[in-house]
Amino acid sequence: MxxxxxxxxxxxxxxxxxxxxxxxxxxxxxxxxxxxxxxxxxxxxxxxxxxxxxxxxxxxxxxxxxxxxxxxxxxxxxxxxxxxxxxxxxxxxxxxxxxxxxxxxxxxxxxxxxxxxxxxxxxxxxxxxxxxxxxxxxxxxxxxxxxxxxxxxxxxxxxxxxxxxxxxxxxxxxxxxxxxxxxxxxxxxxxxxxxxxxxxxxxxxxxxxxxxxxxxxTDNTYNSGYKKAHFLVHQTNWNQAIIIKDKEIIKYCYKKIIILLFETIRAKDTMLFKEILRYLKKHVKPLLFFKIKSSLYLILWTNTQGYKFKPYLLNQNL
The missing domain is CATH 3.90.550.10 (Spore Coat Polysaccharide Biosynthesis Protein SpsA; Chain A)
Incomplete structure (x- = not known):
């Protein structure tokens, strides 16, 4: 047996x-x-x-x-x-x-x-x-x-x-x-x-x-610790996807991180906002990063959709 x-x-x-x-x-x-x-x-x-x-x-x-x-x-x-x-x-x-x-x-x-x-x-x-x-x-x-x-x-x-x-x-x-x-x-x-x-x-x-x-x-409220955990998961998968050259996973993680970035703006989470932006600056092409940054400038300057961030946040050494 x-x-x-x-x-x-x-x-x-x-x-x-x-x-x-x-x-x-x-x-x-x-x-x-x-x-x-x-x-x-x-x-x-x-x-x-x-x-x-x-x-x-x-x-x-x-x-x-x-x-x-x-x-x-x-x-x-x-x-x-x-x-x-x-x-x-x-x-x-x-x-x-x-x-x-x-x-x-x-x-x-x-x-x-x-x-x-x-x-x-x-x-x-x-x-x-x-x-x-x-x-x-x-x-x-x-x-x-x-x-x-x-x-x-x-x-x-x-x-x-x-x-x-x-x-x-x-x-x-x-x-x-x-x-x-x-x-x-x-x-x-x-x-x-x-x-x-x-x-x-x-x-x-x-x-x-x-x-x-x-x-x-029921947890639809913004929680910085939870969002940081989500960011960690997407970073991990993006980095691993680069190793195996999987464009579909890279694209998926990029979209998820951009969504997180805009959520930090809405929630005024400046620390996570800058952490995500630093990561993007390191991992996306300069032209794409310029487009992301330009879009954020427009949003932050006009305070659309109730955003209250100030544009100077993007002038820091990211």
Whole structure:
């Protein structure tokens, strides 16, 4: 009988005592049984402790920890700390409100071979009551990196099972980011992967819950930290696209960065505005940069659309 490698399921959690039990029940229902589940609490203030205590007694494969006080708050530190504690040959990050379907693990473990560093399957978006919204957009024949960056497919944390050895020498989740952490991480680890290193299974394996009160629905206000994280992701992909000479990704990132630039104007975010402009000056042709700069002059001088920036901002040594 073929040995079942240990899979470490790592779940960061914060104030999800009312939902995480459903997630843990879905793990208990897995047809693949050689797993450990490491839950790392990011300083919850609800009764998460009590919920997890019951599950740890029920099944010793569950382990419950708190994020160390010397680590930055947030899910990224919890994810990284969970990885440090884990013992699995394979690593599966998961969210504290999502649901694994019974074959979530077994469907991928059945196709993995020695060359497989990543194995992905699809999922379904559901609302907070688990009503269907739609299936995630699935893969075409392009490379994994291009599919992800150009949003030709939708890849989320629950989508990807990693071989531990593949992650060992990599920087994991950026603990300073509070937005776009998955995008920043996947943009780095998917870059230049050989097609022989990953497998894709066109199967619905998990339910990805979206809540009306979450940031994806309601956070339409400008947040400088979030915008800086978006800029970091687009910089990363632009720089990598230059290496592989992918004009489509460069064009995509350029458009995204220009949109960010105008958002900084509207929000009066002078620091990020100048940081983006410095980056553009370094990476676009002089004539194109001149056109961008000239357009900004016009906007800033006329204060159109309620912009209140002053033109002198563009006279600094960028």
């Amino acid at each position: 073929k040995e079942q490698p240990l899979v470490s399921i790592i779940i960061p959690t914060y104030n999800r005592a009312h939902l995480i039990g459903e997630t843990l029940d879905s793990i208990l229902a897995q047809t693949y049984t050689n797993w450990e589940c490491i839950v790392v609490d990011d300083d919850s203030t609800d009764h998460t402790d009590k919920v997890l205590a019951k599950y740890c007694v029920k099944d010793t494969r569950f382990q419950y920890f708190h994020r160390p006080k010397d680590r930055l708050p947030g899910g990224n530190a919890a994810r990284n700390y969970g990885f440090e504690l884990s013992k699995g040959y394979y690593i599966q990050w998961f969210d504290d409100d999502d649901i694994m379907l019974p074959n979530y693990l077994s469907s991928r473990m059945s196709v993995i071979d020695t060359s497989t560093n990543l194995c992905m399957l699809s999922g379904k978006l559901v609302d907070e009551y688990k009503n269907d919204i739609r299936d995630l957009k699935w893969f075409n024949d392009d490379t994994l990196y291009r599919q992800y960056v150009l949003k030709l497919s939708e890849i989320l944390s629950p989508s990807v099972l990693f071989k531990r050895q593949f992650l060992n020498k990599k920087v994991l989740f950026n603990e300073a980011l509070f937005r776009s952490q998955e995008a920043e991480f996947f943009s780095r680890v998917f870059f230049n992967l050989n097609t022989s290193e990953y497998k894709q299974i066109p199967e619905i394996g998990f339910l990805y819950r979206q809540h009306q009160q979450t940031k994806s629905f």
